[in-house]
Amino acid sequence: MITNTSLDDFYKRNGAALPDRIAREIGHFNVFESEKLFNKVDGTRIMPYSRRAYYKISWLRGKSKAEYADKVIDVKGNALLFATPKIPYNWVPENSDQTGMFCIFTPDFFWPVKSGVILDELPIFQPGYTPVFQLSTEEITEIEYIFRKMHREMEADYKYKYDLLRNLVLELIHYGQKLQPLSALSDAQNASERIYALFIELLERQFPIESVHQRLVLRTAKDYADRLAVHVNHLNKVLKEVTGNTTTHLIANRVTQEAKILLKQTDWNVAEISNALGFDDNAQFCNYFKKQTSFSPTSFRLKDQE
Incomplete structure (x- = not known):
C-alpha cells in the first residue's frame, strides 16, 4: 500500500513526539541509531511503501531489501541508502540483526539561500538512479564516523551546529555519489x-x-x-x-x-x-x-x- 509519511507520522510511528527544540529551527534535521528507535510501538521493523515528506540517508547493517516501483535492491551487509520525497520505496529487513544509523531532513533544511545547494538537482536524488551502495570495511569506518559526529553535534550547544550538520550531510551525499550503486535484482x-x-x-x-x-x-x-x-x-x-x-x-x-x-x-x-x-x-x-x-x-x- 502506498502512503504519504509526514514528519509527525514518522515520530508517532516510532513512539515519540516531534522535538520542540528541532521544530523551532528553520528546517528539520535529526539523526538516529536504528536499533534504539525501531520496535517501540508495534514491534515491527518493516517500513511501509510510502512517499515520505523528508529526505533520508541510512547506513544499513544487516540483510534486507529495498523495494521500489520498478526494482528490488538486495542488501547483504553494510550499505548506504539515499531516499527522496519524490520516490516511494519500502525497506524490508530479512533477519533480526538490523543495526546502523540514519538521518532525516526536510527540503527547507537545505534552503538554497542558506546552503547554496538544490537537493533535487543532485545526481543521487534523480529518478531512475539506484541510490543504494554496498560499503567496504574501510568505507564503513568512514560512514560510521560521519553519523557518530552528527549524533554528537545534535547534543551540542554550538551556535552554528546546523551549518556543521548540513556540511556533514553533504559529505555523505558526495560520498554516495562517488560509490557504485548495487544492481537491481528484480527480473x-x-x-x-x-x-x-x-x-x-x-x-x-x-x-x-x-x-x-x-x-x-x-x-x-x-x-x-x-x-x-x-x-x-x-x-x-x-x-x-x-x-x-x-x-x-x-x-x-x-x-x-x-x-x-x-x-x-x-x-x-x-x-x-x-x-x-x-x-x-x-x-x-x-x-x-x-x-x-x-x-x-x-x-x-x-x-x-x-
Whole structure:
C-alpha cells in the first residue's frame, strides 16, 4: 500500500513526539541509531511503501531489501541508502540483526539561500538512479564516523551546529555519489507486476468521490508515472504488456465508471461532477463523457428513467 509519511507520522510511528527544540529551527534535521528507535510501538521493523515528506540517508547493517516501483535492491551487509520525497520505496529487513544509523531532513533544511545547494538537482536524488551502495570495511569506518559526529553535534550547544550538520550531510551525499550503486535484482516480469499493482492501487485510491469538495488529484498518465517515479513511456509499456491497454485507457475507464455512478446515484449537478473528477470546465467533461459512452451526462442521467 502506498502512503504519504509526514514528519509527525514518522515520530508517532516510532513512539515519540516531534522535538520542540528541532521544530523551532528553520528546517528539520535529526539523526538516529536504528536499533534504539525501531520496535517501540508495534514491534515491527518493516517500513511501509510510502512517499515520505523528508529526505533520508541510512547506513544499513544487516540483510534486507529495498523495494521500489520498478526494482528490488538486495542488501547483504553494510550499505548506504539515499531516499527522496519524490520516490516511494519500502525497506524490508530479512533477519533480526538490523543495526546502523540514519538521518532525516526536510527540503527547507537545505534552503538554497542558506546552503547554496538544490537537493533535487543532485545526481543521487534523480529518478531512475539506484541510490543504494554496498560499503567496504574501510568505507564503513568512514560512514560510521560521519553519523557518530552528527549524533554528537545534535547534543551540542554550538551556535552554528546546523551549518556543521548540513556540511556533514553533504559529505555523505558526495560520498554516495562517488560509490557504485548495487544492481537491481528484480527480473523484468516481477518489476512489471509490481508496477502494475502499484498503479492499480494508486488508481483505486482516488475513488470513491464522496463530496463535491473532493477533487481527483491524479488525472493523466504522467501524473501516475511521476507518483511512481518511473518514466511515463515505461509505465505505458508495462501496462500495455500486462493488461493489453494503455495507461490513458485504464484511467479513462475508471474515471468514466465513477462519472456514471455520480450521475446515477447523486443529485450533484453536472458542473459539480465535472469539477470533482478533475476537469477544467463543464464543456470538457461533457465532450469527454460523450466520447466514452455515446451519451451526454444529462442524457445518461435520464436514461432508463422514462
